[in-house]
Amino acid sequence: MSELGNFDALTPEVIFDAAEEALNCRFSGVLMPLPSYINRVYEMESRDRQRYIFKFYRPGRWSRAALLEEHLFTLECLAAEIPVIAPLRLASGSTLGTAADGTFYAVFPKRWGRALEADDDSDVWFRLGSLLGRVHTVGAKRPARHRLRLDPRETTVSEVARLLTCGVASQAVLPQLTAVLKELLRLLFAEFHADEVIRLHGDCHKGNILERPGEGLMVIDFDDMVSGPPVQDLWLLLPGPVEECGGELERLLAGYQLIREFDRSGLRQIELLRAMRMIYFLDWCARQRHDYNFQERYPNWGTDAFWRSETAALAEQLGRIARYDPCCGRT
Secondary structure (H helix, E strand, O other): OOOOOOOOOOOHHHHHHHHHHHHOOOEEEEEEEEOOOOOEEEEEEEOOOOEEEEEEOOOOOOOHHHHHHHHHHHHHHHHOOOOEOOOOOOOOOOOOEEOOOOOEEEEEEOOOOEEOOOOOOHHHHHHHHHHHHHHHHHHOOOOOOOOOEOOOOOOHHHHHHHHHHOOOOOOOOHHHHHHHHHHHHHHHHHHOOOOOOEEEOOOOOHHHEEEEOOOEEEEOOOOOOEEEOOHHHHHOOOOOOHHHOHHHHHHHHHHHHOOOOOOHHHHHHHHHHHHHHHHHHHHHHHOOOOOHHHHHHOOOOOOHHHHHHHHHHHHHHHHHHHHOOOOOOOO
8 A cells, every 4th residue: 555545445436425415416427537646536527517526635645734725725816816726615615525435525617728838938938927926926925834845854854864764775776876865965955945935836837737718827736735935836837957948937037027026046946946856756656656556657666777867867956956056136
């Protein structure tokens, strides 16, 4: 079983019972699984032909309080007329339900949209920046007390400790991996700072932005909401290393600064945040390496060849951090 929990008891009967209790209506036989490894997500159709998205959260990943903070953030964005997909109020009055097997779930309206295309379109980058500026304006209004805080002293240090002690790397590759991870930690401890910490989307890559013809851009999936520096939601949208994406970054910032101020000294944190994300993902995989679905998806994960490749990528990131020296005047 994965350390993150499983869904062995989440049967179709449990799902349909939860859906009908949640919205106090009958559902047809449509139960369409949607791509999601972490959670279980289904498209369902009520008897009156309304389509809904039901998200069943992976057991043990987030507490009830943490999930309600995610919902509150999206509802506040919706109230500010920011295009997001927020959870619906259930028959119970809450946005968070509990299925018969104990799994938390939420219900969202079905929304169509196409994948964002933003390769060289300066208008799209500007609009993305403006959209994030609006989201962050809402995010700055209150703290999140039950979500992760994006800081290497609170997250990365424990992730590195697990990676180096849980037996995922053999003695043939462990010394090199240890050396590069410890050097990254040293650098992160010395250079990471976040003068402003607000509620963030947390996983704001292009896959979580929809383009809705005639309506514009929409932000989806706040499941990885964190507290952290605003630049976290900006760099994830870039198509490559920041040193190669100066034009896109400047257009993002131009749109963002139309809505709220941005301290350009935060740009120095981008490559540090990238290193933290790389380490986070390795730890995320290590914690569920015994899960059958994970083994099917990543059959070569944890081999010596895998770790040599990952160690080289981490070493390359060390060099990228050393090279990147943005102009950091205050806006």
